[in-house]
Amino acid sequence: MNNTKKYTRRHFLQDMAFGGGGLIVLGTFGFRIFKDKEQNLIKAISVNFEKCTGCRTCETACSAYNHPIVIDNEKVNGLGNPHYSNIKVYHFNPDIDIPSTCALCPDAPCIEACPVAPDMITGRKALYRDDNMSIKNDTERCIGCMQCAKACENIRGGIIHSNPETHKPEGMCTLCDGNPHCVENCPFGALDYIEIPADRDIANLAPAKIAERLIKQLYNINV
């Protein structure tokens, strides 16, 4: 690296969002492993912690889009109770807010942990990576063992949880059919749907761990 520019707090925060500081909320994945059909760059959602104000608009937008209601046979956005959102914003004191969501991890420990045998034709376990790279669950085949959630909780962001009624995993980012509503509706430009460089190796972290580092960095105190 020949970058001699002064390394400022802004750079640090940006790097955190993109993974240089070892932290990422929505991560990336290597191109050698994943490419979309047209061989274009893969896109994912990144968080700029400096811009996030903790308003939770992203939660309401995610919930509204992914939990639509049907009126006159037409799907319409729901009211967006944040409880049903896949992206979650966590408040911490000292003041910092951590939006946390599925990182579509390249190595997908959640899929790795799924004990359901791969389908003979598709090669998919119950938990599988869809064509758009998002993680999906085949509820027909899922046995509800929640090993996926445990794996995510143990070594990544802990974003998978059990649906209280079906007892099947949920919380994975759907990318909203290619137009993530959290990004579109963030009032502060804190979320981006970006192209990811090829060789980044970044892992999602639990919100509390991100908060701990950010608080140290921002306020220069330990919590």
Place this chain on the structure above:
Amino acid sequence: MAINGYYGQLLDINLTTGEINKSQIPEEDLKRFIGGRGLGTIILWDKLPGPGVDPLSPENVLLFMPGPFSGLPIPSSSRTTVVTKSTRTSAVNSKYEHGSTVSYSNMGGFFGPEIKFAGYDGICITGKADKPVYIKIEDDNVEIIDAGKFWGMGTEEFDNALIDELGDRKFESCYIGPAGEQLIPMASILNTAARAAGRGGTGCVMGSKNLKAIAIKGTQSPKLGDHKAYIELLSKVRKSFREDNTDELKWWRHGGTTGALTSSSRNGTQAVKNYGEGTFGEIEKIGTEANREKVWKRDFACFSCHLACKKSGIAKGSYSVMVHDGPEYETGTMLGANLLISDLSGLQKLIAVADDYGIDIISVGNTIGFLMEAYEKGLIDKAYLDNIDLKWGDVAASLEMMHKICNREGIGDKACNGVKYMANEIGQDSHKFAIHVKGHELAAWNVPVNSDYWSITYATSNRGACHMNGGSPDSQDDAALRDSIAACSFASTWYKDEISYAKFLTAITGLDWSEEEFAKAGTRIFTLEKMFNYREGFNINDDVLPPKFFENKFTVGDHKGAIVDRNFFKNHLADYYKLRAWDTKTSKPKNETLIDLDLGFTIERT
């Protein structure tokens, strides 16, 4: 079946008996009083056995009221109003020993939305627990839990301790600090360790019920009247914010209300030196730019807000302190300019300590300013102040006084009652510079410059002196409406024409809220509060201003010489009553006015 946009359900908790009920809110009340402040006031009116109830008795009612907008991601419209009977106000001459006004105090943050998500249009607390408790609510599951180990804890520590106990960061909560526990009349209720329902003694009432906190989360949403129309309006208003390039939006994001510290000082409208001046020469030291440079690290927004006026950081200097929010215009003026304090880290320390105790910064800053003036004038000596050398601009002395007040220690046991009480104690005409109306201390906007607006604002506010009241019937009714739907006054300029509040309320409820009917509801809500107060013994003799404004001229700044003209105020107030169709001799709303507003039921009960 409730009206659309509501559940029609009030969570009713009696802390004496431990009874928890989900009681039906009459449809008529939702239609007439909307939610938040308005709905809270009619519930208070109905639940109190009558006038004169001691606000600290178990009979008093403490209401946490979101509005019909709360929890919907309508930008900057999810505030929470706390409604109760005030611990702060008293009439010049009431037949009731405990006659006091209604109190409504409004906080941002995330608490109100979660009340809606849990399936309620409000939470109503009555009675008194026999030991400290907190309330945990998850949808239908409501528990009253021992809070002994939290009693005495400052809000800063408790904010984290409660989350640890609950084991779930997705609970939203509000709580009191040691000030509320010790029944300091000016105690406040906080959420997120900073955002406060500060005024009117909300925290004192909560403390009197032995209630430390309420934590809540939920999974529900009401059914809307016209869902598609709402979605369309939401997308329009989001677009108007997204495409907004005005200085106003930038101003809110850059400094929040702190931006007003310097502009108000320049305009001579700031409370400086216990309201003796309108301009503070050293205001730049505590203004937006100083804070941006030295203190603030990040901007914070309330639920689904696009303004993000709250700022946090670390202040370093003569004091080192975590800053959750500040200085805002009110806190920076009341503990800064009003006390001639310009040491930024000292000011931040004072704000942080006040929030940690959970005390109304407007009232406590006003009270310390009053004592400073009395001390300077020689009406009280150092011994009276427990040896505190309470001089203008002295951070350490102010801090010491703050601790005394919040712990009811020595002089603090008296001073915690505010300036009206202290003026009675000290005598010697000190009432002339006791800056309160109806016992409630004035806020950070000074009166003489723009006195036509501010004199009416303070003299006629229903919770006693209130800077958010509005200086004309129309602006007062608008404020009452915003507090009732749960909208933030800072964002009101974005809601007009085809994206007006009335249009949103129409879509949410499916009722036909014309602009006229909506405006009338504002008048109805304000007038009901007025009738509440009238019933408690407040009349025209209580709609006054402190004598200082008629006797003291500003000596510095562009508005040197500014003073309030007594006759001007008198005439202006009479005009106000006429506009309101209130009796100009008593200030009582006329019977035909009340009947026209569907408030006929108040006539026989006053």
